[in-house]
Amino acid sequence: MHIDYPTLSAFADGDLDPASSADVSAHLLACAKCQGEAQFIRELGDGLRALQTPSAPRHAFDRIWPEDREAAPVSELRTHGREPMQRGWRIALAAGVVGLMAAAFVLTFGADRAMAGASALTLERADGGAMTLRYETISPLGAETSVRARIRYWIPDSLRFAQNEGRFSEIELSREAPGRFEGVADLPPGTVYAVATVEDREGTYLDTDFGRFWEYLEPDGRGRPTLDARRYQVLAALELNAGAAAIAQRAAAEFPGQPEFWLWLLSFELAALPADSIDTLLSTREARLSGLDRAARGGNPGPVEIDALSRYARLLERPDVADYWWGELRKRYPHHGSAALVRLQEIFLSQATTEEKLAALEEDWASVGAPATAQLGLRYSYELADPVLTEEWLRKHEASSWARSLSFGTEVARSLMEVPALWTLAERWILDRLSDSRDWVGPERRLDQSRYNFEAGTRQSRANLYLYLSRLRLDRGDIAGGIDALERSVEETWNPQVFARAAEIHRSLGSDARAAQLTSLARVDPVVPLEPYLSDEDNAARRTPADAQLAAARAAMQERVVAGLLNEYVNFDGGLRTETGGETALDQADGAGRGVTLVLYTSRPDFVPDEDFALLTLNAERLNSTGVRTVLVTQRTDSSPGDRPEIDAQFLHDPDYRVWEELGAWRTLQYFVLDRGGRLRHRGEELETALRISLVLAM
Numbered sequence: 001m002h003i004d005y006p007t008l009s010a011f012a013d014g015d016l017d018p019a020s021s022a023d024v025s026a027h028l029l030a031c032a033k034c035q036g037e038a039q040f041i042r043e044l045g046d047g048l049r050a051l052q053t054p055s056a057p058r059h060a061f062d063r064i065w066p067e068d069r070e071a072a073p074v075s076e077l078r079t080h081g082r083e084p085m086q087r088g089w090r091i092a093l094a095a096g097v098v099g100l101m102a103a104a105f106v107l108t109f110g111a112d113r114a115m116a117g118a119s120a121l122t123l124e125r126a127d128g129g130a131m132t133l134r135y136e137t138i139s140p141l142g143a144e145t146s147v148r149a150r151i152r153y154w155i156p157d158s159l160r161f162a163q164n165e166g167r168f169s170e171i172e173l174s175r176e177a178p179g180r181f182e183g184v185a186d187l188p189p190g191t192v193y194a195v196a197t198v199e200d201r202e203g204t205y206l207d208t209d210f211g212r213f214w215e216y217l218e219p220d221g222r223g224r225p226t227l228d229a230r231r232y233q234v235l236a237a238l239e240l241n242a243g244a245a246a247i248a249q250r251a252a253a254e255f256p257g258q259p260e261f262w263l264w265l266l267s268f269e270l271a272a273l274p275a276d277s278i279d280t281l282l283s284t285r286e287a288r289l290s291g292l293d294r295a296a297r298g299g300n301p302g303p304v305e306i307d308a309l310s311r312y313a314r315l316l317e318r319p320d321v322a323d324y325w326w327g328e329l330r331k332r333y334p335h336h337g338s339a340a341l342v343r344l345q346e347i348f349l350s351q352a353t354t355e356e357k358l359a360a361l362e363e364d365w366a367s368v369g370a371p372a373t374a375q376l377g378l379r380y381s382y383e384l385a386d387p388v389l390t391e392e393w394l395r396k397h398e399a400s401s402w403a404r405s406l407s408f409g410t411e412v413a414r415s416l417m418e419v420p421a422l423w424t425l426a427e428r429w430i431l432d433r434l435s436d437s438r439d440w441v442g443p444e445r446r447l448d449q450s451r452y453n454f455e456a457g458t459r460q461s462r463a464n465l466y467l468y469l470s471r472l473r474l475d476r477g478d479i480a481g482g483i484d485a486l487e488r489s490v491e492e493t494w495n496p497q498v499f500a501r502a503a504e505i506h507r508s509l510g511s512d513a514r515a516a517q518l519t520s521l522a523r524v525d526p527v528v529p530l531e532p533y534l535s536d537e538d539n540a541a542r543r544t545p546a547d548a549q550l551a552a553a554r555a556a557m558q559e560r561v562v563a564g565l566l567n568e569y570v571n572f573d574g575g576l577r578t579e580t581g582g583e584t585a586l587d588q589a590d591g592a593g594r595g596v597t598l599v600l601y602t603s604r605p606d607f608v609p610d611e612d613f614a615l616l617t618l619n620a621e622r623l624n625s626t627g628v629r630t631v632l633v634t635q636r637t638d639s640s641p642g643d644r645p646e647i648d649a650q651f652l653h654d655p656d657y658r659v660w661e662e663l664g665a666w667r668t669l670q671y672f673v674l675d676r677g678g679r680l681r682h683r684g685e686e687l688e689t690a691l692r693i694s695l696v697l698a699m
Helices: 005-012 018-030 032-049 060-064 087-095 102-109 111-116 227-240 244-254 259-272 275-284 286-297 303-315 319-332 337-349 354-367 371-384 387-400 406-417 420-435 451-475 479-492 496-508 512-523 547-562 610-618 620-626 658-663 687-698
Strands: 119-125 130-137 146-154 167-177 180-186 193-199 214-217 597-602 629-634 669-674 679-684
Touching: 005 018, 005 032, 018 032, 119 193, 119 214, 130 146, 130 167, 130 193, 146 180, 146 227, 193 227, 214 227, 227 244, 227 259, 244 259, 259 275, 259 286, 259 303, 275 286, 286 303, 286 319, 303 319, 303 337, 319 337, 337 354, 337 371, 354 371, 371 387, 371 406, 387 420, 406 420, 406 451, 420 451, 451 479, 451 496, 451 679, 479 496, 496 512, 512 547, 547 687, 597 658, 597 687, 610 620, 610 687, 620 687, 669 687, 679 687
Parallel strands: 597 629
Antiparallel strands: 119 130, 130 180, 146 167, 146 193, 167 180, 193 214, 597 669, 669 679
């Protein structure tokens, strides 16, 4: 693997910390390609620094953006040569853009993009079906020779399912010019909506337009989004956490007679309001329901409209209207997915036996084949403990469900293991999941997930599967096979819970020495969990590991936790605002001096669950004692009223998305760890993992 351009630029200019510089030097000794790139950057940089940097013409910004000037203030671009903040400038140097000076950056891309390092991706669909993608960026991807676009697209099937599965496509975009790429995706006819992200070939850097995702919406004759395009845009936004409420509000204004958008709006409003305000809200929506109901009874509504109207009436506590339209849905569109859900609810609530319910589900499956039917059938098959029947429903579920990820397979394995009669099937299922080759660029990886986090999640799922496999083998007397699976589980990833469970199994087999080693690994984990991993028996004095064992466990922990971490350059310069409006930077926030820093970055403070703040509080003393600084950063401050004002006040603001871009963020909530040298070592979605890495790096 080669070193990325930003790191080579920083190395060539002498801006790396000593440890990182030594790592790069060692790599260059064995890699002629990177050695040549570093020499090219150094020579080109020396030549360019000798040139005078032109400044933008006087009042240029006022002439170009006369109205938007105040909304998007222009930040002065520094041009002196050796400052590590000039990330975009160094990438331009590495790409050989000799004449691209700071003023040209601003005049070409606009002030907001020059500040944030943002990108633009356009998706233009021709009549023949091909979609042209044009990507323009001054992010680190601008120095790549080619990048990959990942697209998820939807084709409506309104007479069968309310929402069919989004399909995936990956295409290569070739560089047409520095920072400009182009490619063509052959999406099927009928595609009404698509979302896309862009990443490098290794999947280490992901660009998602600040977490909003680039979109294609099928246009009507006047260039406006069609009804189906808006429908799937809302459904995709719900899945991707990409501003579904605002999209639903816009769609309701464009299509006021469509009940599904009013249904979504009401759902969002109910979720945000305090309990004592809900009755008032519901009473104000009664007139809307009456109008929609009257229009539907006088017209010819489709299955999506009927289903949404019935759900809207149910939320407004009008069961008479809801039951009427559910009946109409089943009568008019018996094969629609939403009609199947009505039928499933009746089956679920009925007093029939499990055998009778499964027979009814089998009939529904033969008629409609809805994914929800297979899901409920699989659940009932567990109750009957019939391996043949359960395997049948497993096949149906796999054939119909989009949830084919390894984490889903792990959940199925856990359910199978709860029924001893299904253990043989469980073992076969587990071995199939473990032998599967995981294509990290395929549909199993979420659109907003990097390779780094995909592989971390895969290792965790595999650890659990091996643990389940060990128990199955040991229960049937296969000691050697059980121990082998147990050790594979321990080797997959650092997980104190897995260590504690494995220690219990070893202890039950009389392997006290190995049990003590695993208990030591669980004990030296630096994170204080919400619930203890170790049972009361593990705290007994006779099972307390010796000091030598704990020391060995700490060394093993440090070695395993830091293995595979990121090592990316980060610009600490400015970009953040305090609550009072003052400017600060990552290395100035929450105390002076640069140390190990844990960054919680979220779109809005109320997106952070209470459990995460509780875990931070539990670990506050240990974080302070090891010198780990915790920095809370948000883009927006408009949290739901009445939430956690004392916590919200601790957040710094990133109004220009500069820190978002530097950290390589792409989701509504993520955690980042920076080491003492200012290098980004981790970006992920789990606080416990980020805490563990922070504390280990600070030791």
